[in-house]
Amino acid sequence: MFASIKWRFIVVYFLLVFIAMVIVGIFIIGRLESQQIANITSSMEQNIQTIIESISELAEDDWMIVQEDIQETLSAWGFGSNETLYVIKNDDIATVIASSSKKNKRIIGESAFINGKYMDSELILAAYNGEKLSKDIPDSNENTVANHIAYPVLTDVGKVKGIIYMVSDLENVYVTVNESKKILTNATMIALIITVFLGYLIASSITEPIRDVTNKAEEMAMGNFEQFVEVKSDDEIGQLASMFNHLTLKLKDTIREMDLERSKLDTIFNYMAEGVIAVDLSGNIIHANPIAIEILELTQEKSLEPYSIFREAIPLKLINLDDINYDDETTLEGDRSLEIDSHVYKVKYAPFKNERNNIGGLIIVFQDMTNEHKLDNMRKEFVANVSHELKTPITTIKSYTETLMDDGIDEEMEQRFLAVIDNECDRMARLVKDLLQLSNLDYKKTTWKKQEVSAKKLLKEILLKLEFAFKEKNHKIIVDVEENLPNIVIDKDGIEQVILNIISNAIKYTENGGEIQISSRCLDDTISIKVKDNGIGIPEEDRQRIFERFYRVEKGRSRESGGTGLGLSIAKQIIEAHNGEILLDSCFGEGTTVEIKIPYEKV
Structure with missing residues (x-):
């Protein structure tokens, strides 16, 4: 019974009135008793004084007489x-x-x-x-x-x-006091009865609206959101009812928006071209779209089964989800390749979080890369075929060119044509050389002659080779190489080719009088070589493709400077063959920064 706020109100009112009446009764009775006794004492003193004054015999010295x-x-x-x-x-x-x-x-x-x-x-x-x-x-x-x-x-x-x-x-005094106590007791009982009655009415006026709100909230908790509370006053209870009605409207709008967004997401999820599955922390598939079910040859029943059943159906060890540590967020996001039934998929995965903002599992996306994979293979084969097909004609053209240059035709015209043919042959020779190098890198036929090399000395030699090119365009060169750089074990010719290519690009695409900064630092476990220029930069839409083969940002300018569009692609593969990485950051119109990181063994 006392769990109800109504009875708590009544008990509080009852106790307040009871305590107040008791305090008032004690004060009044005590005051009445003391006042009555004081009055009697005063009356006695007055009587005594009157007696002393009235009885003349009391003035005698000897009262016995x-x-x-x-x-x-x-x-x-x-x-x-x-x-x-x-x-x-x-x-x-x-x-x-x-x-x-x-x-x-x-x-x-x-x-x-x-x-x-x-x-x-x-x-x-x-x-x-x-x-x-x-x-x-x-x-x-x-x-x-x-x-x-x-x-x-x-x-x-x-x-x-x-x-x-x-x-x-003092008997009359205490009779009066006792009568007063009875009167106060009766008054207290009447006041308490009235208090309980009024308390019940007041508590009901407060608790009834609260009970109404509670019942409406219970209905809403069961899914019925068509609930509104009647506002009967402007006090706090009325404000609570108004706020409840406002909350109901907002909740309905929010749920409507959530349903709309859920419908959109379901449509996107079901009709997207990639396969998508969601797995929880235990490895259970909790959702899969139709494309994923088709790719993985799952039935609707199987997609609800534990992940181990799915694991037995395809070679998941290629994805290697077992090495993911859910306590380490750095391992929960990445991408891998997977081949299923002659189809090549790029598998991307990332964590999703539950309502408590804790990691609830992984979202895995299967992107079909079969066509891209085929095109990439075709391009590799094309590079190899073109390289071998052009090698013999280039040699023949070079021989005829040398012969024609000795012939007795018009010397000026002969020299002009022969010079053009000679330049084109050189260009084709460079192309063939690059194509052959790419082919060897693609098929891992390159033999690396690794040796211990001083990074500082290597940079010094490269800058010496490019000294004329710097002076020709009047570039300002700023070299900042850290002292005591450790030696690195590399293929010297290959790494030199990479650095020469990057610095040459900086020279080509930096206007006369520009600035080129070349720096080198020792990081935790890598040597960083950074080339920064203030040249024309690379547009944002071209940055992602800059390392693709034959891709040129400015095709006309690249051809005029003798570029083949293969330099950065070769550089990237050489660096990756050394277990390093090459990073590019550019802002169009402001310049480009290329950083090479080559690992080294700590002593």
């Missing part, structure tokens, strides 16, 4: 039934000489100290010392409380002649 007169006066005095007055002489035994009580006449003539149940010795002794005191003393016989007051009567010189001792029963 006028004892009868004092007694007659007290007997005739109109004391109430709850009041008793004693006159005590100041002698050694505190003799009681008069009393207003008709029941206790025998106390007259006796010592006040031996009548403890009627008078208090402490008050008497204090009065003998000139002090006026009052005290509430319980009556052991009648189970009541009486107010005792001892009032000293002084001589003209301030000496105590005797004591007026007065006792007033």
